Amino acid sequence: MTAIEAGVRAPENPWRGEIKAMLALGWPMILTNLGQTAMNATDVMLMGRLGPQALAAGALGSNLYFMPLIFGLGLMLATSPMIATELGRKKHSVRDVRRTVRQGLWLAVLICLPIWAFLWNAETLLNWMGQEPALAAQAGTYVRWLQWAVLPFYGYIVLRSFISALERPGWALIIVFLAVALNAALAWCLMFGHLGLPEMGVAGAGLATTLASCFMFAGLATVVSVERKFRRYSLFGRFWRPDWPRFQALLKLGMPIAGILAFEVTIFNAAALLMGLIDSASLAAHAIAIQIASISFMVPLGMNQAVTVRVGLAFGARDPDGIARAGWTAYAIGVGFMALTALAMITMPTVLIAGFIDMGAPENKDVIALAVTFLAFAGLFQVADGAQAVGAGMLRGLHDTKVPMIYAAIGYWGVGLPLGALLAFPLGLKGNGIWIGLSAGLIVVAVLLLARWLRRERLGLMDERRAFG
Numbered sequence: 001m002t003a004i005e006a007g008v009r010a011p012e013n014p015w016r017g018e019i020k021a022m023l024a025l026g027w028p029m030i031l032t033n034l035g036q037t038a039m040n041a042t043d044v045m046l047m048g049r050l051g052p053q054a055l056a057a058g059a060l061g062s063n064l065y066f067m068p069l070i071f072g073l074g075l076m077l078a079t080s081p082m083i084a085t086e087l088g089r090k091k092h093s094v095r096d097v098r099r100t101v102r103q104g105l106w107l108a109v110l111i112c113l114p115i116w117a118f119l120w121n122a123e124t125l126l127n128w129m130g131q132e133p134a135l136a137a138q139a140g141t142y143v144r145w146l147q148w149a150v151l152p153f154y155g156y157i158v159l160r161s162f163i164s165a166l167e168r169p170g171w172a173l174i175i176v177f178l179a180v181a182l183n184a185a186l187a188w189c190l191m192f193g194h195l196g197l198p199e200m201g202v203a204g205a206g207l208a209t210t211l212a213s214c215f216m217f218a219g220l221a222t223v224v225s226v227e228r229k230f231r232r233y234s235l236f237g238r239f240w241r242p243d244w245p246r247f248q249a250l251l252k253l254g255m256p257i258a259g260i261l262a263f264e265v266t267i268f269n270a271a272a273l274l275m276g277l278i279d280s281a282s283l284a285a286h287a288i289a290i291q292i293a294s295i296s297f298m299v300p301l302g303m304n305q306a307v308t309v310r311v312g313l314a315f316g317a318r319d320p321d322g323i324a325r326a327g328w329t330a331y332a333i334g335v336g337f338m339a340l341t342a343l344a345m346i347t348m349p350t351v352l353i354a355g356f357i358d359m360g361a362p363e364n365k366d367v368i369a370l371a372v373t374f375l376a377f378a379g380l381f382q383v384a385d386g387a388q389a390v391g392a393g394m395l396r397g398l399h400d401t402k403v404p405m406i407y408a409a410i411g412y413w414g415v416g417l418p419l420g421a422l423l424a425f426p427l428g429l430k431g432n433g434i435w436i437g438l439s440a441g442l443i444v445v446a447v448l449l450l451a452r453w454l455r456r457e458r459l460g461l462m463d464e465r466r467a468f469g
Helices: 014-050 052-077 079-089 095-120 122-128 133-165 170-192 202-226 244-278 280-296 298-316 320-347 349-353 362-397 402-424 431-454 464-468
Strands: none
Touching: 014 052, 014 133, 014 170, 014 202, 014 280, 014 298, 014 320, 052 079, 052 095, 052 122, 052 133, 052 202, 052 244, 079 095, 079 133, 079 244, 079 298, 079 362, 095 122, 095 133, 095 244, 122 133, 133 170, 133 202, 133 298, 170 202, 244 280, 244 402, 244 431, 280 298, 280 320, 280 349, 280 362, 280 431, 298 320, 298 362, 320 349, 320 362, 349 362, 362 402, 362 431, 402 431
């Protein structure tokens, strides 16, 4: 008698189950990332209504703000694999999870102190960089209102790591989209003086983002304190009790993650600066191509976050087969999606570009032609970017971050930027050369990360004692 005849439900195929679990965890993270991107996009759109000077000042201030923000974000992301591994090792672990969250919040406070000191002097730093004094002054004002968003944003990231490790990311999605609406409303009122509020210009955009970030942290803190599945952890209980071994473990795991993010973000900043040395049309076309690529990147970024949790859970449970299934499932989803977007960039570039520029304006002819060419290179770039993003998350789930940081340094700054500069200027390929360099750097990082994943058992990466030792 078969299982069906006996009325017994056959066990689900483990790969099918992993795909369901990965998508259930990944899609809210993808939408959450898009929501956070939308917050910045809203500010940029509203600054454009203040005039080109305000828009330029906002762009300068944002670039300076994101430099230290990204580094500290890497430290906060270390909480995700640590919590996931603890829950994988002991499904109903409470004390160890609470310790990690508490020390993650401690780390958020401590890293904010030097970041605030750095950003408070934004005007001086921009003047040192040779920016126009009036522009630097306006950007400095914007950053001084914006910098206070760092701490609540980091707190939100720590709490998001907690609920994601419990595979309940939906609350973060709800809160971030409410925050997007709140940010837009506050920015509209504070920048232009609507509804009786003072007209603050770009400073209003900074204050709006700070208040929206406070809402994000307060909202998620309320959820984890009230919702039945979360409140049993008492995350804010004994908050002032130190746990230095756990704090050191977070730093040990988080510093390389911060390094990886810093290497990746700064090469794109450098690429934009190099484009500016060519001509304004190349810089504008590059901005369009990068914006299109960054939107599609939210999918592998979501897979990066989801696979860290899924691999971490299997790692803690000492389940090699589960580790493999989680890693390869996310890799296939992330890289497969980016292959489809690459095809769209190559076959229908003008459709994508039309969302960013007036295709009928004669003065945009050169920008459009360059953007079409850049998007063709971005197709190759897309697949490699997806592979390296998901690959980094797979290894992060195994608490493997030091060597991937070295790979990032080699790929981005040892290969990508020098090759791009060589092709762009001495060899005369201009913007095409920079995109070839970016693509080559990403390919190098993606191949190195994949090779390390394939050798994970031989390298001893699946030894849980190594992760906590």
